[in-house]
Amino acid sequence: MYTAILANVARYVALTAAEQQAFTNQLQPQHVARHGLLQPAGPPVRYLAFVVRGCVRTYTTDARGREHVLAFAPEGWWSSNFTSALSAPRAYLSLQALEDTEVLLLRLDQLEELCLQVPKFERFFRLLFQNGYLLAQRRLTARAHLSAEARYARFCRHYPQLHQRVALKHIASFLGITPEFLSTLRGRQV
Amino acid sequence: MYTAILANVARYVALTAAEQQAFTNQLQPQHVARHGLLQPAGPPVRYLAFVVRGCVRTYTTDARGREHVLAFAPEGWWSSNFTSALSAPRAYLSLQALEDTEVLLLRLDQLEELCLQVPKFERFFRLLFQNGYLLAQRRLTARAHLSAEARYARFCRHYPQLHQRVALKHIASFLGITPEFLSTLRGRQV
DNA sequence: TTAATTTCTTAAACTAGTTTAAGGAGCGTA
DNA sequence: TACGCTCCTTAAACTAGTTTAAGAAATTAA
Incomplete structure (x- = not known):
């Protein structure tokens, strides 16, 4: 404990x-x-x-x-x-x-x-x-x-485990952008 | 001292x-x-x-x-x-x-x-x-x-003395906006 | 005083990110 | 299994704030 x-x-x-x-x-x-x-x-x-x-x-x-x-x-x-x-x-x-x-x-x-x-x-x-x-x-x-894209890349690098565990909308909010925009950012990178 | x-x-x-x-x-x-x-x-x-x-x-x-x-x-x-x-x-x-x-x-x-x-x-x-x-x-x-405008209003209320003493470009940088945009914000309020 | 330099203002073109909307995917519950 | 729910995705219209540019004002230096 x-x-x-x-x-x-x-x-x-x-x-x-x-x-x-x-x-x-x-x-x-x-x-x-x-x-x-x-x-x-x-x-x-x-x-x-x-x-x-x-x-x-x-x-x-x-x-x-x-x-x-x-x-x-x-x-x-x-x-x-x-x-x-x-x-x-x-x-x-x-x-x-x-x-x-x-x-x-x-x-x-x-x-x-x-x-x-x-x-x-x-x-x-x-x-x-x-x-x-x-x-x-x-x-x-x-x-x-940093731009939103760079901040997201940095977040993924820095907290790979969180990136898996936490809902997209919360990550977007943490980064200071909308979930919709984070979703498009993800789309771009693939 | x-x-x-x-x-x-x-x-x-x-x-x-x-x-x-x-x-x-x-x-x-x-x-x-x-x-x-x-x-x-x-x-x-x-x-x-x-x-x-x-x-x-x-x-x-x-x-x-x-x-x-x-x-x-x-x-x-x-x-x-x-x-x-x-x-x-x-x-x-x-x-x-x-x-x-x-x-x-x-x-x-x-x-x-x-x-x-x-x-x-x-x-x-x-x-x-x-x-x-x-x-x-x-x-x-x-x-x-808060929007840039609201942040600026808050800054002025919170630190009236600084607002007088510090160059506009530094205040803009502190607020996270360009000096040009802060200048237009100021223009709007008058 | 003038000249040089930095700072501030204004305005038009632009862009990163938002808003709105609609459809799809997943997930828990009955 | 289907229902309801929240979450994610995509896309088009929009806007807050940037960029670029040029001139005005204020500081600094000589």
């Missing part, structure tokens, strides 16, 4: 058995059926999710009710519903399971608590966010530099 | 006089003339910059030699040249002073060193990157949800 997440943390910081215990105590395991939404117990809050099995997509819904995919997270990846008030205050991102999925949830307040108890986690999450920041910037750059 | 940056750090963590000393010892002050590039002493590396006075833009240059602005940083803001290998490995972002500018530079290796010496900085930079990650995600969302 916790093997993968502990290995993930161990990439950056070495934990004692007691610290591992303190960590896993905070995590809420959740099983989410295909197409179901992730949500920790209690009122809606900010949280992180670590995907143990399956695949999750992070998305927003705009004023016209259209969804925009911001990220995918297969096994071993972190994801979060963090966002800031683009339209409404307390606007959270939604996380949906694209397959039968097993996740470990950590609310932001639990994260803060954990960092106070075990300062090593300040380091771990500093590096995690530092990396997330870098990836988000890379995607901004890609959108500025 | 260090008043502003210490106030900035104090928003998240309380430092002792000795810790303040350890922090400011690592910082490299640099004066950069208008249009000059920021760069810490030594070989090119990743670094953070805190703007004490003036204004900085962060940008990349693509294969065709065209620049794309990723961020602006006026007084009191942090900025960095972090990026990951979109095209070449060791591809850093460039930071340019848009006015006569005073910055404090902190190399990534110095940051790591500082975190080891004073663990409070793990917390500070964790929160700083967490926030940067959030802002980058917000910009990705804005680009998906």
Whole structure:
């Protein structure tokens, strides 16, 4: 259950058995059926999710009710519903399971608590966010530099496994184009 | 010299006089003339910059030699040249002073060193990157949800001071449109 | 002051990507 | 097996934003 997440943390910081215990105590395991939404117990809050099995997509819904995919997270990846008030205050991102999925949830307040108890986690999450920041910037750059076709080619090269598992419409949304246009792009390449 | 940056750090963590000393010892002050590039002493590396006075833009240059602005940083803001290998490995972002500018530079290796010496900085930079990650995600969302016109309106509302100080072509690049098109957008609104 | 250079504006031709629409393919359910 | 549903594909009409070009305005330098 916790093997993968502990290995993930161990990439950056070495934990004692007691610290591992303190960590896993905070995590809420959740099983989410295909197409179901992730949500920790209690009122809606900010949280992180670590995907143990399956695949999750992070998305927003705009004023016209259209969804925009911001990220995918297969096994071993972190994801979060963090966002800031683009339209409404307390606007959270939604996380949906694209397959039968097993996740470990950590609310932001639990994260803060954990960092106070075990300062090593300040380091771990500093590096995690530092990396997330870098990836988000890379995607901004890609959108500025590359045509839709080049972005799709890059996506296929970078995430071949996702390309197989994830519906075309979600990939299109992630790339910032319509499903129809992605379909024509695919047609061209054959 | 260090008043502003210490106030900035104090928003998240309380430092002792000795810790303040350890922090400011690592910082490299640099004066950069208008249009000059920021760069810490030594070989090119990743670094953070805190703007004490003036204004900085962060940008990349693509294969065709065209620049794309990723961020602006006026007084009191942090900025960095972090990026990951979109095209070449060791591809850093460039930071340019848009006015006569005073910055404090902190190399990534110095940051790591500082975190080891004073663990409070793990917390500070964790929160700083967490926030940067959030802002980058917000910009990705804005680009998906909003038309160029709406993005420009939002930029003007959000950063009225920048709108006055920064050249139109840089704002256009930041918004992801051509200067010509931004110019027509401006014309329309009058 | 003039001259050189960069930046901004305007407008017309163009194109990457959208919209709309309709048909087909797959898939879960009864 | 057929029904309903969502997803994917194709194609034609359309549009937001680009490209090209040329002139006006603002900066910079001498």
